[in-house]
Amino acid sequence: MTNLRALVFDAYGTLFDVHSVARRCESFWPGKGALLSQAWRAKQLEYTWLRSLMQRYRPFSEVTRDALAWACDSLELPLDEHKTKALMAEYLALSPYPDVREALEKINPGKRAILSNGSPDMLEPLVQHSGLKFDAVLSVDEVKIFKPAPEVYELAVRRLAVNKEEIGFVSSNCWDALGAKSFGFTVFWINRFDVPPDRLGFSPDKTLKTLSDMA
Amino acid sequence: MTNLRALVFDAYGTLFDVHSVARRCESFWPGKGALLSQAWRAKQLEYTWLRSLMQRYRPFSEVTRDALAWACDSLELPLDEHKTKALMAEYLALSPYPDVREALEKINPGKRAILSNGSPDMLEPLVQHSGLKFDAVLSVDEVKIFKPAPEVYELAVRRLAVNKEEIGFVSSNCWDALGAKSFGFTVFWINRFDVPPDRLGFSPDKTLKTLSDMA
Numbered sequence: 274m275t276n277l278r279a280l281v282f283d284a285y286g287t288l289f290d291v292h293s294v295a296r297r298c299e300s301f302w303p304g305k306g307a308l309l310s311q312a313w314r315a316k317q318l319e320y321t322w323l324r325s326l327m328q329r330y331r332p333f334s335e336v337t338r339d340a341l342a343w344a345c346d347s348l349e350l351p352l353d354e355h356k357t358k359a360l361m362a363e364y365l366a367l368s369p370y371p372d373v374r375e376a377l378e379k380i381n382p383g384k385r386a387i388l389s390n391g392s393p394d395m396l397e398p399l400v401q402h403s404g405l406k407f408d409a410v411l412s413v414d415e416v417k418i419f420k421p422a423p424e425v426y427e428l429a430v431r432r433l434a435v436n437k438e439e440i441g442f443v444s445s446n447c448w449d450a451l452g453a454k455s456f457g458f459t460v461f462w463i464n465r466f467d468v469p470p471d472r473l474g475f476s477p478d479k480t481l482k483t484l485s486d487m488a
Numbered sequence: 489m490t491n492l493r494a495l496v497f498d499a500y501g502t503l504f505d506v507h508s509v510a511r512r513c514e515s516f517w518p519g520k521g522a523l524l525s526q527a528w529r530a531k532q533l534e535y536t537w538l539r540s541l542m543q544r545y546r547p548f549s550e551v552t553r554d555a556l557a558w559a560c561d562s563l564e565l566p567l568d569e570h571k572t573k574a575l576m577a578e579y580l581a582l583s584p585y586p587d588v589r590e591a592l593e594k595i596n597p598g599k600r601a602i603l604s605n606g607s608p609d610m611l612e613p614l615v616q617h618s619g620l621k622f623d624a625v626l627s628v629d630e631v632k633i634f635k636p637a638p639e640v641y642e643l644a645v646r647r648l649a650v651n652k653e654e655i656g657f658v659s660s661n662c663w664d665a666l667g668a669k670s671f672g673f674t675v676f677w678i679n680r681f682d683v684p685p686d687r688l689g690f691s692p693d694k695t696l697k698t699l700s701d702m703a
Contacts, residue, residue: 319534319537319663320686320687320688322534322537322538322541323537323636323663323667323686323688324688324689325541326537326540326541326633326634326635326636326637326667327636327637327638327666327667327670327688328637328638329670329688329689331689339687339688340687342687343684343686343687346684347683347684418541419541420541421538421541421542422541422542422543423542423543448534448538451542452538452541452542455542455544468562469558469561469562471535471538471558472535472554472555472557472558473535473538473539473542473544473554474539474544474546
């Protein structure tokens with residue numbers, strides 16, 4: 274890590290626990306909270322990949338709302354405007370994982386940024402609510418395609434004005450870590466849930482259990 | 489359908505039942521066949537989208553093998569070279585759905601083709617084994633990107649020499665149907681399993697329960 278001049282973090286799933294929405298889901302549909310939260314997240318990612326390939330980019334807030342509607346449909350859970358608003362609002366106040374705050378204080382090789390699929394209307398309130406501090410909060414909305422397209426990782430190089438060889442990228446989403454590795458970053462995969470690594474022709478430079486292990 | 493001069497079919501999931509591998513999975517890992525088959529298929533699709541976005545195309549046979557290895561890992565099912573070979577061989581002899589043979593005899597607006605993610609090393613033996621007849625069997629391998637990228641659907645226009653307005657596209661995979669719709673085909677979604685339509689900004693021209701309903 275000694276040659277790194279910037280650390281770039283993924284937001285959803287890495288710094289912030291997307292499944293912290295499960296509690297609110299559970300309050301609306303008792304017994305189904307975890308299941309809905311999983312289906313929602315899986316479809317949300319799927320739609321980012323599909324829309325990118327179709328060349329039909331829409332902001333993450335819209336994709337997330339569409340994915341929620343599909344997930345509720347598929348589980349036969351009645352969704353209305355009130356519930357949609359309440360669940361989308363949860364996304365603006367996701368909990369950071371318990372290891373995040375302390376780890377971010379200890380590790381700081383220079384610049385520190387977020388690079389996220391999130392659209393500014395979701396990302397800015399989320400970061401502000403968390404109180405976490407970054408030199409830059411970068412959204413794919415600027416390049417109108419989602420991760421793991423190389424254009425997204427290139428955005429960090431351009432906006433931070435740091436060579437890609439000097440950027441460390443941190444993600445808990447293995448496919449995102451490997452997309453960043455394919456692009457040319459030094460990659461730290463935070464394997465929070467002890468899942469097998471994805472087989473996409475690349476390996477992370479370092480696999481860690483929590484963000485604290487980076488310090 | 490009267491203005492259509494060609495019908496283009498998706499292969500996996502539309503003409504051929506990818507879950508016909510579940511029996512062989514079950515024989516290797518009793519009680520886990522259906523679960524493995526589902527996880528394998530989901531990861532296979534995920535890898536096609538991710539590799540396309542990463543601009544790291546590899547043939548479907550390799551992607552399918554990688555997805556099998558990941559799925560077995562995630563379910564903690566021991567996989568060896570013998571089992572891998574046997575399961576990959578199943579993919580060359582997938583069963584057509586029961587409605588396919590008769591429906592294909594009844595509907596024929598002119599040219600009839602397959603347009604598939606499958607690489608030729610998987611697709612050609614599969615079609616030959618089935619005995620089904622087509623004017624063309626087209627693989628994304630020619631354009632080195634997977635569905636639903638527009639380049640894929642464009643391949644059918646080019647190779648069949650039929651305008652896109654005159655091509656009917658048939659798929660059971662809703663996201664594939666909507667990718668084709670976004671490109672400009674007339675689209676028939678065969679919703680075999682009564683799932684909710686995907687929310688990707690487009691709708692199929694026609695939603696049917698089986699291929700027989702097209703006749």
